[in-house]
Amino acid sequence: MAEPMRIRATMTGDIADVKVLMNHPMETGQRKDAKTGQLVPAHFIQEVTATINGVTVLSASLGSGISKNPYLGFKVKGPKVGDKVVVNWTDSKGDKNTAEAAIG
Amino acid sequence: MNALRRNVLKGAVGAGTVAMAVAAGLLKPTQAMADWNAAAFDAKNVGDAMKGLGISAPVDSKDIIIKAPDIAENGAVVPVEVTSNIAGTTSIAIIAEKNGTPLVGDFTLSGGTLGFVSTRIKMGQTSLVRAVVKAGGKSYTAAKEVKVTIGGCGG
Numbered sequence: 001m002a003e004p005m006r007i008r009a010t011m012t013g014d015i016a017d018v019k020v021l022m023n024h025p026m027e028t029g030q031r032k033d034a035k036t037g038q039l040v041p042a043h044f045i046q047e048v049t050a051t052i053n054g055v056t057v058l059s060a061s062l063g064s065g066i067s068k069n070p071y072l073g074f075k076v077k078g079p080k081v082g083d084k085v086v087v088n089w090t091d092s093k094g095d096k097n098t099a100e101a102a103i104g
Numbered sequence: 105m106n107a108l109r110r111n112v113l114k115g116a117v118g119a120g121t122v123a124m125a126v127a128a129g130l131l132k133p134t135q136a137m138a139d140w141n142a143a144a145f146d147a148k149n150v151g152d153a154m155k156g157l158g159i160s161a162p163v164d165s166k167d168i169i170i171k172a173p174d175i176a177e178n179g180a181v182v183p184v185e186v187t188s189n190i191a192g193t194t195s196i197a198i199i200a201e202k203n204g205t206p207l208v209g210d211f212t213l214s215g216g217t218l219g220f221v222s223t224r225i226k227m228g229q230t231s232l233v234r235a236v237v238k239a240g241g242k243s244y245t246a247a248k249e250v251k252v253t254i255g256g257c258g259g
Contacts, residue, residue: 063205
């Protein structure tokens with residue numbers, strides 16, 4: 001978790017466009033470490049939830065087939081500028097991360 | 105002094121139990137996340153992945169639009185956008201049909217979220233990228249072929 005999650009949320013009319021960039025290796029368990037020749041164990045984000053002003057708007061289950069440093073974009077109708085977007089994720093090792101941003 | 109030791113030990117035991125259980129193999133890390141659908145995500149073919157998601161016989165729909173490159177130069181990062189114009193869309197699943205484990209993501213939408221999801225996926229080889237949409241208790245699907253020049257699953 002070298003860098004925190006980045007969230008950008010902007011309003012276009014009555015639709016909030018939310019873009020999230022998470023920091024995570026998303027290892028499939030298929031990749032061989034270049035130095036040791038050993039398989040790097042699977043380690044990837046499994047659950048992501050997003051809320052706007054406390055209301056859940058997205059609940060995503062991810063597999064290791066999502067690219068490294070997962071990007072997620074979604075659109076919500078109804079929020080307003082200033083509403084708070086909170087994103088949480090949990091990975092296959094039980095690690096968690098959270099970040100929030102106001103809709104701009 | 106004894107009380108302090110007792111408290112420290114109590115705290116250590118409490119904090120360590122999940123970690124210990126994981127190390128002992130009693131509680132596998134993937135099982136700790138009760139909601140994650142391992143049956144669907146570990147499935148090695150599209151049929152089993154759909155079964156795992158509780159989807160049977162999805163209807164082909166032109167109201168699902170998949171935006172993805174015709175040719176992906178880097179199979180490790182393929183941008184995929186799925187738009188569902190089907191009323192009452194509650195979830196969108198993305199499947200890369202020829203990946204070792206085809207189900208890549210399952211997105212449940214609520215609270216005013218539109219039928220739209222944008223992400224980046226890994227593709228091992230040229231294949232159909234399939235979207236499966238659940239709306240109003242029914243399932244719908246569409247697919248688009250994405251050619252991959254360099255596979256991106258790390259194998």
